[in-house]
Amino acid sequence: MTLPIHIWERGYRFTSASYVNKYLHDHYETLALPNPTLQARDKSTAFMYYLEHGKSYYSLSSTSPLEIKPLLLFYGLTHLLKAALLTVDPFYPDSTSVLAHGVSTRKKKKQQYLFFQDEVKIQRNGLCTHLSEKLFHVKQLENKKISMGDLMECLPELDKLFYYFRPTKGTTSVTVNGDTLLMPSNISIQDIKESFGDDLEIKWNNNMISIQRYNKHLVFPIRSHSDTDIYIPSKLSYIHFLPHLIIHYLLLYNLSMIARYETEWWGNLIRSSPTHDYPLIQSFLQSTLYSGPSLIFDYLESNQEKNPLLE
Template sequence: MQFHDIDSFYTYLQSQQTAQKYLLNCYKRIDGVDAEVKSYENCNVFLYYLEHGRHYYEAGKQLDMVIKPVMFFYGMAHLLKASILTIRPNYPESTTVLAHGVSTRKRKKKNYTFLEDEVKIQHNGLFPYFSEHLFKMKNIPFEKITMNALLKLIPELIVLFQFEQDESLMHIGEIGDTTITIHKSICDDLNLTENAFMKRLEGYLPSIETMKSNANDITIQLNEPFLDVKGPFFVHSNQSIYIPKDREYFYPLSEIMIHYLLLYNLSMLSRYEAEWWGDLLTAKPDLDYPLIKAFLSITQSKIPLLIGNLLYQNK
């Protein structure tokens, strides 16, 4: 799916009539829901979630880096709520789901660095809610995670980590390929046998026709093109597919979840850690600055695309 297709779909949804029709089709697939009634009830709030979310992104692109994280975080939250509403017609069911669903250390340590900072997952709130309902992840595979671990799972940032001789993703193919090739060194990196590694991947791949192994590579022939990329696989904006090659980062996460956690922490820093945030943007003291700058450039276009694709697939 190219960006102009998703952009056109966002434009299509910008009326009460088209929003209601779209929700009607979504709700017809949900048992026990009066699709006609709920689609009319929800079409305006769905429309506003999309409009406000996109306005936050467009405004954020024009603003100084000082305020970008706040704009992108709230833009993302609005787009996520629109997506949730397509499958949860009674959202929000309670006030417990309205919190962010994640927290960070309130007082920063001396010599604080963003890469070493952590976020902690909460039991209630938007993050666990959308992770469960949009991505079928009721149990998040960690309680805390560092910013370094999250950034290393974003394919567009590979080149920056390569400059540090610190690369955590392995290229395995392209969107639409029917053959993927994985270097066997990944089994050593993950401390898994070849069979155990393949067992982990099977649930995230299209059906496998054949699998061949030589001294260096595992070549997997698929029965259909690899289009629905999920689990431990991540997609670069150029359509290349990657997999984590480090045991520490081998998580079956959606990239949408990763961007949410990063933007949450950055938005908190920009709002409540003015001295550190100001020093970062003016003095540019360490690797934190180029990684944060690159991430903000990536997320401003990639998240509307990824969430738009979720909406498009649900039409």
């Protein structure tokens, strides 16, 4: 299976050095960063290469065997995330502490290991926390332990598959009408206020909750599965406030580690598919092949929309 061309068509303009230079310059100027002209000129080439190399990894992963697919997808997403990072942080990497992945997992898996029950731990330093803070303004993630099952349940693209393995759905569909969100009234108002902030206008209408002045660039806990399908977790916890891209990063990190260091378990999973792990992992790898680049371009385009100089 090859990647649909339209995903990468969204990034064609970033293959122009003059466009990228202006794109970065205007962002750095808007952020009041020092020497925006110099910084943009210095980082334009790195920005373009991160996108180009990321695309190469994704292209290879689309036709690669499952055994190595997690490795290619993880490094593909990492390169795309670094490109996005340069739009807000021209000094990356300013120290060796941000070069590590910023995540750890149990190296030796226990007997009867299940991926769904496995955990990753977010480190104080490293790319994961740096991305979360710089791109999404999410802090205080260090030392958090998060299970793979909880991460997967955050993804609406896996919800239909999960339904075969558990009785309840992890996400609830919401409707977007301009700057208004409509969602079922069984979702806690307190959860909504904590999710979106107290300054929103919340109304009830025909058993639906209407949220006015919705910001279309809001990242959490909204999840998008396509241009028209928008979801919110049925029950909210701090995990649901992780940015969508960070969820993909954490899942791919652990899967890439397993593909590298847990060869016997990984091989058995692929060959015999003994548990629910296999269809969930397979479905995730298939969906992240498309949603990873799409989410990156959503981020880059949202930055462009906020800056009229680039329209």
